[in-house]
Amino acid sequence: MSKRRVVVTGLGTINPLGNNVFDTWNNLINGISGIDYISSFETDELPVTFAGEVKNFDANDYMGKQHARKLDRSGHLSIYATEEALKDAGFNTEERLGADVGIVFGTGIGGIGATEEAVRTYDKRGPSRINPLAITQLMPNSSTGQVAIKFGIEGPSLTITTACAASANALGEAKNMIQNGIVDTVIAGGTESGTTAMTIGAFAQIKALSTNNENPKKACKPFDKDRDGFVMGEGSTVLVMESEESAINRGADIYGYVSGYGASTDAHHITAPAEGGRGAVDAMKKALLDAELTPSDIDYINAHGTSTPANDKNETAAIKTVFGEKAYDINISSTKSMTGHLLGGGGAFESLVSLLSLKNNIIPPTINLNNPDEECDLNYTPNAAIEKELYAAMSNSFGFGGHNGVLVFKKS
Amino acid sequence: METNEVFEKVKGLFVEDLGIDESKVTMEAKLEEDLEIDSLGIVEVVMAFEDEFEIEIDDEELSDVSTVGQAVSLLHSKI
Known part of the structure; x- marks a missing residue:
């Protein structure tokens, strides 16, 4: 029996580049950076003062204060992006979606802001003054549960926490759920809103972050010789994934096909990639096999491309291992150069980018790439978008812990 | 009061x-x-009452409170 094909019929996103798909895409293809000085808390004592924050979003205006105050910001962004995606897919968001719809969300650190707040209260005022909503805001599955409640999603639910591979793994597991006939539709995505003074400080302690405080918009420079670390980002991206027959029966417009998923684990080091990107190679190969494609079929790779010295070098090596000579012909780009690192929300966002690239035949650039690195010598689509007829794209996501999630998308 | x-x-x-x-x-x-x-939400409300009126409210005292008026009576009796 041939496998059920899985399509995407709805996209929703809120991220440093925009609070809808249209603005996000326009900024991506024009090479606009969404990174700026942090506005949501004081950064005087921090070694890094900038990030990719969501802008012009007031949760009280969006959902009313009584509802908004019960959720962590991750929950606000998740509900917002899901509503956008459901509307885009043609669902009535006033009706419960029911038991034929599942949800799989990814996040790296969940409601870390709520955790910090509760600890501060405990230290200052003792246990009897801890916010009774703290647990429900800080648990990593909070967004999954809140989205399910809001839209009446009664099918299977999962929350995946594989750090920066989380929402790539979420989409992959959603694909498997649909392909295996468990449900026809899955709301799949990922959210991260973990930019706090503590997380900035902690990531800076392990030298993971760029410290280019003089010029935030030029700080994230994936594959550039002068790259000096990633930039924290926040956002939520949600895709409505369903079986092809379900989409056709509903008369829904199809963005593209989620055709391949490969996952692996480095089992090497908690932060550093395995030499040569060994685990990444394995995940890319599995994703191609699952998609029934060969390396020569891939036209675009949305790279993990974090702008850390180790990732970009090893990802490049991994792409060369998988694609051989063909690696030099493929357009690669890291849209993290514009969004910053959306961490657990990155895989879903970059899947959205891959699908829009296929649909529009445009590849967004890697911005801030001016000084070539001899160890990063592929075509990273530097600084300007290009138009090109596209058929298949790959999106790479790799996380602390050694988790690798790779997705392959096809236009038809 | x-x-x-x-x-x-x-x-x-x-x-x-x-x-x-x-x-x-x-x-x-x-x-x-x-x-x-x-x-x-009730836990939050009780915390807010305790802070505002500088009192302590036991769980048992809440068993008969289901309206705003009943909450006001309870608070009035404790201030």
Whole structure:
């Protein structure tokens, strides 16, 4: 029996580049950076003062204060992006979606802001003054549960926490759920809103972050010789994934096909990639096999491309291992150069980018790439978008812990 | 403190802190059905009352409280 094909019929996103798909895409293809000085808390004592924050979003205006105050910001962004995606897919968001719809969300650190707040209260005022909503805001599955409640999603639910591979793994597991006939539709995505003074400080302690405080918009420079670390980002991206027959029966417009998923684990080091990107190679190969494609079929790779010295070098090596000579012909780009690192929300966002690239035949650039690195010598689509007829794209996501999630998308 | 003063303070907490629509906060309003304060919300309300009126409220004291008016009476008796 041939496998059920899985399509995407709805996209929703809120991220440093925009609070809808249209603005996000326009900024991506024009090479606009969404990174700026942090506005949501004081950064005087921090070694890094900038990030990719969501802008012009007031949760009280969006959902009313009584509802908004019960959720962590991750929950606000998740509900917002899901509503956008459901509307885009043609669902009535006033009706419960029911038991034929599942949800799989990814996040790296969940409601870390709520955790910090509760600890501060405990230290200052003792246990009897801890916010009774703290647990429900800080648990990593909070967004999954809140989205399910809001839209009446009664099918299977999962929350995946594989750090920066989380929402790539979420989409992959959603694909498997649909392909295996468990449900026809899955709301799949990922959210991260973990930019706090503590997380900035902690990531800076392990030298993971760029410290280019003089010029935030030029700080994230994936594959550039002068790259000096990633930039924290926040956002939520949600895709409505369903079986092809379900989409056709509903008369829904199809963005593209989620055709391949490969996952692996480095089992090497908690932060550093395995030499040569060994685990990444394995995940890319599995994703191609699952998609029934060969390396020569891939036209675009949305790279993990974090702008850390180790990732970009090893990802490049991994792409060369998988694609051989063909690696030099493929357009690669890291849209993290514009969004910053959306961490657990990155895989879903970059899947959205891959699908829009296929649909529009445009590849967004890697911005801030001016000084070539001899160890990063592929075509990273530097600084300007290009138009090109596209058929298949790959999106790479790799996380602390050694988790690798790779997705392959096809236009038809 | 007069009952109506207690009510105004309670109303202020509900509106300012919990984001509840002012027009819904009447003495007759049911906390759960009318004001949509669930079991987690009740814990918040009690904390807010304790801070505002500098009192302590035991769980048993809440067993007969289901409306704003009953909450006001309880608070009035403890101040």
